[in-house]
Amino acid sequence: MEKILNFIDGTYCESQSGKWLDNYNPSNGAVYSQITRSNASDVDRAYTAAKAAFPTWSNTTLEERSRIMLKISNLLEDRLLSLAEAEAKDNGKPLSLALAVDIPRAASNFRFFANAITQFSSESHESVGLQTMNFTLRQPLGVVGCISPWNLPLYLFTWKIAPALASGNTVIAKPSEVTPMTAYLLGEICNEAGLPKGVLNIVQGTGPEAGQAIVAHPEVKAISFTGGTETGAHIARTAAPMFKKLSLELGGKNPNLIFADCEYDKMLAVTVRSSFANQGQICLCGSRIFVERSIYDKFKSDFVVKVKQLKVGDPFEAKTNVGALVSKSHMKKVQGYIALAQEEGGIVLCGGDEVKVKGLEEGYYLEPTVIEIEDDQCRVNQEEIFGPVVTIMPFDTETEVLQMANSVKYGLSATLWTSNIDRTMRLSKELEAGIVWVNTWLNRDLRTPFGGMKASGVGREGGFEALRFFTEAKNVCIRYE
Numbered sequence: 001m002e003k004i005l006n007f008i009d010g011t012y013c014e015s016q017s018g019k020w021l022d023n024y025n026p027s028n029g030a031v032y033s034q035i036t037r038s039n040a041s042d043v044d045r046a047y048t049a050a051k052a053a054f055p056t057w058s059n060t061t062l063e064e065r066s067r068i069m070l071k072i073s074n075l076l077e078d079r080l081l082s083l084a085e086a087e088a089k090d091n092g093k094p095l096s097l098a099l100a101v102d103i104p105r106a107a108s109n110f111r112f113f114a115n116a117i118t119q120f121s122s123e124s125h126e127s128v129g130l131q132t133m134n135f136t137l138r139q140p141l142g143v144v145g146c147i148s149p150w151n152l153p154l155y156l157f158t159w160k161i162a163p164a165l166a167s168g169n170t171v172i173a174k175p176s177e178v179t180p181m182t183a184y185l186l187g188e189i190c191n192e193a194g195l196p197k198g199v200l201n202i203v204q205g206t207g208p209e210a211g212q213a214i215v216a217h218p219e220v221k222a223i224s225f226t227g228g229t230e231t232g233a234h235i236a237r238t239a240a241p242m243f244k245k246l247s248l249e250l251g252g253k254n255p256n257l258i259f260a261d262c263e264y265d266k267m268l269a270v271t272v273r274s275s276f277a278n279q280g281q282i283c284l285c286g287s288r289i290f291v292e293r294s295i296y297d298k299f300k301s302d303f304v305v306k307v308k309q310l311k312v313g314d315p316f317e318a319k320t321n322v323g324a325l326v327s328k329s330h331m332k333k334v335q336g337y338i339a340l341a342q343e344e345g346g347i348v349l350c351g352g353d354e355v356k357v358k359g360l361e362e363g364y365y366l367e368p369t370v371i372e373i374e375d376d377q378c379r380v381n382q383e384e385i386f387g388p389v390v391t392i393m394p395f396d397t398e399t400e401v402l403q404m405a406n407s408v409k410y411g412l413s414a415t416l417w418t419s420n421i422d423r424t425m426r427l428s429k430e431l432e433a434g435i436v437w438v439n440t441w442l443n444r445d446l447r448t449p450f451g452g453m454k455a456s457g458v459g460r461e462g463g464f465e466a467l468r469f470f471t472e473a474k475n476v477c478i479r480y481e
């Protein structure tokens with residue numbers, strides 16, 4: 001059985017624990033590989049390698065750093081098919097999605113930050129009349145930690161690693177134990193691209209053990225974390241007494257606000273996608289759908305027809321729209337919410353059941369589920385489900401829908417469908433979300449700030465924001481005669 005190893009100091013190695021974790025293929029429920037189970041002593045080893053690599057890497061010219069990172073990007077593209085297959089097998093997502101989104105975006109992350117670092121600049125402030133000049137040095141932090149979740153495995157792993165490396169840090173990174181495979185494969189790509197050993201170290205294992213050891217390591221200067229809100233709070237508690245820099249990208253419960261004056265057909269098609277792409281397991285999925293009452297009944301019937309057409313099945317089948325959920329325990333959690341919705345008075349308009357896919361009966365498949373609710377405060381409309389489940393309900397006024405959109409603890413993204421520019425401006429300002437999409441969804445320019453408000457996180461990544469996060473700003477003040 002294939003072994004998934006740590007990548008430390010440019011070499012694949014087993015954890016010093018000698019212990020292994022099973023890695024499941026969600027499409028058929030079978031264990032198909034084993035993950036080395038790292039602990040604090042492996043993180044220490046990774047730290048030693050990263051620390052040793054830091055002086056050289058942080059003084060490597062921007063041109064050279066950029067050249068190596070572009071090479072990593074090209075190698076990711078060259079291996080599009082094999083990496084996409086690995087991602088689909090490890091995560092359960094449709095291969096078509098991994099081919100179109102996950103792996104191309106991982107390559108873009110490296111390309112984007114390889115280029116961005118050559119354009120990154122700092123400020124100077126002349127204190128006119130005082131014979132004093134200030135300039136800002138932006139220096140890499142040292143050894144930093146990057147921890148990512150299972151839903152977009154290589155996509156989010158590289159979203160953190162690329163800016164950390166571009167700005168001259170050395171890295172200890174941990175993917176989710178649920179989806180370790182593509183992070184594992186990244187190690188050999190980095191070697192092939194000529195990334196010096198120790199610059200990127202990848203530690204495999206569980207969150208509470210390996211992840212916690214990275215966060216708790218006193219010499220790891222910053223943590224960039226994407227994952228659940230509770231885990232984020234725990235990380236903040238661990239890191240705060242050491243005054244580490246933290247970037248936390250956490251959960252979401254994103255609203256779609258659909259007004260009668262929108263471009264209806266486009267809205268309908270995109271709303272199906274924003275509800276169920278990646279089995280609804282994208283932090284940016286719009287899981288609360290509010291529709292203006294005058295088009296509510298039409299939307300309800302059209303939406304349900306389209307959702308019923310989605311094909312749930314084998315991630316490797318070209319026609320599959322919805323693959324397997326990531327794990328059995330996650331599927332149980334999502335099913336628990338579907339049951340709760342009914343207890344709370346919600347009406348399941350379609351879906352709700354497990355799907356047995358022929359030949360893959362032990363896989364974790366669920367029907368895309370639409371639940372009509374009456375009270376926006378019900379738990380299914382307030383808590384993050386992170387699966388193929390959306391709620392729908394009507395609204396009458398802009399004020400009412402804004403109030404409902406904002407009355408959750410999260411604030412990651414919001415999607416607005418309208419052709420009214422005044423309303424667009426009013427709501428864009430009032431919506432409590434780090435990203436507001438208007439007449440579009442998941443439209444990403446990597447230069448833009450990315451992150452959430454409220455319980456969806458602290459800090460922004462993306463573009464120069466990420467390079468600022470991974471550098472320390474130092475003011476140098478020179479008085480001259």
Ligand code: NDP
Nearest residue numbers: 149150175176177206207211212227228231249250251283
């Ligand atoms: P988790 O919070 O469970 O895990 C995220 C990562 O943190 C994993 O690598 C996990 O390891 C690790 N981890 C767990 N416990 C600790 C710990 N004590 N110390 C350090 N690391 C730890 O999230 P999920 O993987 O379940 O991902 C789903 C969540 O991620 C959802 O809430 C979703 O909304 C959010 N998310 C947010 C995004 C954003 O940009 N805001 C984007 C994508 C997802 P392991 O899995 O091995 O336990």
